[in-house]
Amino acid sequence: MAAGVQVSPLTVAGPAAVAAAGLAVGYGARTIWSGATFSVPAGAFAAVLGPNGAGKSTLLRLLLGLQQPAAGGLEVLGRRPRRGSPLIGYVPQGVTFDAEFSIRGADFVGLGLDGHRWGMPLPGWTRADRGEAIAAAIEAVGAQAYAGRPMGQLSGGEQQRLLLAQALVGRPRILLLDEPLSNLDVRNQAAIVGLIGEVARVGGLTVVMVAHDVNPLLPLLDLVVYVARGRVAAGAPGEIITSESLSRIYSAPVEVIRDRRGRVFVVGLDEEVAHPHAG
Amino acid sequence: MPVELSVLLKIADTTPPLSWNPLDDLAAMLQYEFMVHAFQAGTVVAVVAGVIGYFVVVRGTSFAAHALSHIGFAGATGAVAIGLSPVVGLLVFTVGSGAAIGALGSRIRGRDVTIGIVLAWTLGLGVLFISLYTGYATEAYALLFGEILGISDRDVQFVVVAAVPTLLALAALYRPLLFSSVDENLAAARGVPVTALSIAFMVVLALAVTEAVQVVGVLLIFALIVTPAATAVRLTQRPAAAIAAAAGLALLFTWAGLAIAFYSPHPVSFFITSLAFGTYLAVRLAGLARRYVRTSRSSWRKLTSPRMPSAPSSGSS
Numbered sequence: 001m002a003a004g005v006q007v008s009p010l011t012v013a014g015p016a017a018v019a020a021a022g023l024a025v026g027y028g029a030r031t032i033w034s035g036a037t038f039s040v041p042a043g044a045f046a047a048v049l050g051p052n053g054a055g056k057s058t059l060l061r062l063l064l065g066l067q068q069p070a071a072g073g074l075e076v077l078g079r080r081p082r083r084g085s086p087l088i089g090y091v092p093q094g095v096t097f098d099a100e101f102s103i104r105g106a107d108f109v110g111l112g113l114d115g116h117r118w119g120m121p122l123p124g125w126t127r128a129d130r131g132e133a134i135a136a137a138i139e140a141v142g143a144q145a146y147a148g149r150p151m152g153q154l155s156g157g158e159q160q161r162l163l164l165a166q167a168l169v170g171r172p173r174i175l176l177l178d179e180p181l182s183n184l185d186v187r188n189q190a191a192i193v194g195l196i197g198e199v200a201r202v203g204g205l206t207v208v209m210v211a212h213d214v215n216p217l218l219p220l221l222d223l224v225v226y227v228a229r230g231r232v233a234a235g236a237p238g239e240i241i242t243s244e245s246l247s248r249i250y251s252a253p254v255e256v257i258r259d260r261r262g263r264v265f266v267v268g269l270d271e272e273v274a275h276p277h278a279g
Numbered sequence: 280m281p282v283e284l285s286v287l288l289k290i291a292d293t294t295p296p297l298s299w300n301p302l303d304d305l306a307a308m309l310q311y312e313f314m315v316h317a318f319q320a321g322t323v324v325a326v327v328a329g330v331i332g333y334f335v336v337v338r339g340t341s342f343a344a345h346a347l348s349h350i351g352f353a354g355a356t357g358a359v360a361i362g363l364s365p366v367v368g369l370l371v372f373t374v375g376s377g378a379a380i381g382a383l384g385s386r387i388r389g390r391d392v393t394i395g396i397v398l399a400w401t402l403g404l405g406v407l408f409i410s411l412y413t414g415y416a417t418e419a420y421a422l423l424f425g426e427i428l429g430i431s432d433r434d435v436q437f438v439v440v441a442a443v444p445t446l447l448a449l450a451a452l453y454r455p456l457l458f459s460s461v462d463e464n465l466a467a468a469r470g471v472p473v474t475a476l477s478i479a480f481m482v483v484l485a486l487a488v489t490e491a492v493q494v495v496g497v498l499l500i501f502a503l504i505v506t507p508a509a510t511a512v513r514l515t516q517r518p519a520a521a522i523a524a525a526a527g528l529a530l531l532f533t534w535a536g537l538a539i540a541f542y543s544p545h546p547v548s549f550f551i552t553s554l555a556f557g558t559y560l561a562v563r564l565a566g567l568a569r570r571y572v573r574t575s576r577s578s579w580r581k582l583t584s585p586r587m588p589s590a591p592s593s594g595s596s
Contacts, residue, residue, distance in 0.1 A: 064468045066464075066467060066468060083467070083468070083470050084468070084469050084470020084471075088468070090465060090468045090469075092462055092464040092465050092468070095461070095462045095465070097461075100512075101337075101461075102337070102512040102513075102516050102521065103337070103457065103461070103516065103518065104516045104517065107457075107516075107517065107518060108461065111454065111457060111458045111461065112469075114454060115454050115455065115457065115458030115466065115469065115471070116454070116455060116458060116466065116469040116470045116471045117454055117455075118451050118452070118453075118454065118455065119450065119451055119453060119454065120450055120453045120454065120519075121453075121454060149516075150516045166465075
C-alpha cells in the first residue's frame with residue numbers, strides 16, 4: 001500500500017464521485033499497479049499524472065467498466081463501474097480523423113448521444129429534444145461556426161472541442177478525459193483547459209483528466225492522482241508534487257523543480273515526467 | 280459459361296439499331312429476357328452495394344471487402360469442382376472469412392499484408408479448382424469479371440432474397456456502425472459490443488459481396504461497392520444523404536453500363552467500371568478546382584485588405 005494517500009481536508013468535503021480502496025490492476029499475471037486508495041470528491045478537477053506506460057489510461061478503463069480490477073474496490077458515483085453508463089462522458093486518447101473522414105461535426109456529436117442505440121435516427125424514433133441537446137453541446141464548447149463541416153477537415157483544436165461536445169451531449173456527471181491536450185499547441189492547450197474548467201464549473205461536473213504535463217492544469221487542479229512505478233498516490237497538488245512527498249512515496253530520489261513562472265518539473269521518475277512543451 | 284458467349288453473339292447479330300429515343304431503346308432492350316434479368320439483378324445488387332459501400336468507406340475496410348471477393352472466388356470454383364452451384368461456395372467462403380476478419384476488430388488496421396497473403400493463396404486455390412474441373416475457362420472468366428447477361432431466373436430470385444436481410448441488418452446496425460467507425464474505444468465505453476458488431480458487419484458484407492460478384496465479378500467488386508460510396512462522401516457529408524447518393528450512383532453506373540453494352544460489342548463490366556471511375560475522377564477534380572478557387576480568392580483578399588487579419592479563434596495542431 002502506498003504511503004501518503006491522504007486527501008487534503010479541503011477536497012473531501014463533498015460526497016465522492018470516484019472512490020478506490022486497495023485497487024490493483026494487471027493483465028494476466030502482470031500487475032501494472034496496486035494499492036491505490038483515493039477518492040475524487042464530486043465536482044473536483046483531478047489530474048492523473050505519471051510517466052508513459054505507468055497505467056494512467058488503465059485507470060480510466062477501470063472507471064469506464066472496460067476492464068475489471070485485479071483486486072480492491074472501485075466505485076463511481078456510489079456504484080461499481082458499468083460499461084455504457086450515461087453518467088460518464090469520455091474523450092479517448094489520440095482520436096484522429098483523417099482528411100477523408102466525412103462525418104460532420106454535428107452528426108459526430110449526435111453519435112455521443114445515441115450512437116450506441118440500434119437502428120437509424122429516424123424522426124419519431126429518437127428523443128424529441130435530440131436536435132436541441134446536440135446544439136446545446138456544440139454551443140457549450142463554442143463550435144457553432146464549424147459544426148457543419150466534416151470532422152476530417154477541422155483543425156486539431158476544433159476536433160478536440162467537438163470530442164468534448166460529444167462527451168457532454170448526454171449530460172454526464174463525470175468527464176473522463178485521456179490526454180486531450182496531447183496534439184495541441186500551447187495556445188490551444190490553454191483554450192481547451194479553460195473550456196473544460198468552464199463547462200465543469202457550469203455543469204457541476206467531476207473531471208478526471210489524464211495529462212502528460214501538469215502545468216496547463218495548475219490553475220484548476222483540486223487533486224492529483226500520481227501513477228508511477230506500480231503505485232498510485234493521490235492528494236492535493238501542493239502536497240503530492242513536492243520532492244519530499246514523491247521521494248517518500250516512490251522510495252527514490254525524485255526532485256520537483258519550480259521555475260520563476262511557477263511551472264513544475266518532476267525529475268527522477270522517468271527522464272522528466274512533466275515538462276512544458278514550449279515556453 | 281457458354282451462355283454468355285452465345286448471348287454476346289446474339290446481341291451482335293440481332294441488336295436493333297440505336298434509335299436515340301430512350302423509351303424505344305429501353306423497350307427494345309427489354310424484349311430480351313436476359314436483359315430483363317440483368318436489369319432486375321443489377322438494380323438490386325447496385326442498391327445493396329451502394330448502401331453497404333458507405334459503411335465500408337467510413338469504416339476503412341475497403342481492402343477487406345476486396346479480399347472477401349477474392350476468397351469467395353476459391354469457394355465458387357471449389358463448389359463448381361464438386362458439382363455445386365458457385366453461389367453456395369461463394370457464400371460459405373465469404374461468410375466464413377468475413378467472420379474471421381471481423382473477429383480481428385480494430386486490429387484489422389495494419390493487417391493488410393496478412394489479408395493480402397491469404398487472398399493471393401485463395402486465388403491460387405481457385406485456379407487449382409478450375410483445373411480440377413477441366414471444364415470451362417468461361418466459368419472462371421464469369422466469376423472473375425461478372426456475367427450479368429447470363430443471369431437466370433433463379434439467380435435473380437437469389438439476389439432479391441439475399442438483399443432483404445442485408446438491407447435490414449444495415450438499418451439495424453446503422454448507428455453503432457457509424458459510432459464504432461469513429462473510435463472503437465469510445466463506442467465500447469458507451470456500451471457498443473464492438474467485436475460482435477465488427478463480425479456482424481463483415482458477415483453482412485460477405486452477403487453483399489456474394490451478390491455483387493454475380494454482376495461485376497470478383498476482380499471488379501470495388502467498382503460497385505467502394506467507388507460509388509467514395510464518390511458519394513465527397514458530394515455530401517450527411518450519412519443518410521451519402522448512403523442514398525452511393526446507392527443512386529451504383530444504380531446509375533449499372534443501368535448505363537447495361538444500356539451502353541447492349542448497343543456495343545464490349546463487355547458490361549468494362550462500362551460499369553469506367554463510368555464509376557470517370558465519375559470519381561470528375562468529382563475529385565471538381566473538389567480540387569473548388570479548393571484552388573477558394574484559396575486564390577482568400578489570398579487575393581489578403582493582398583487587397585489593408586491589414587492582415589489577427590489570429591483566428593482556434594488554430595491547427
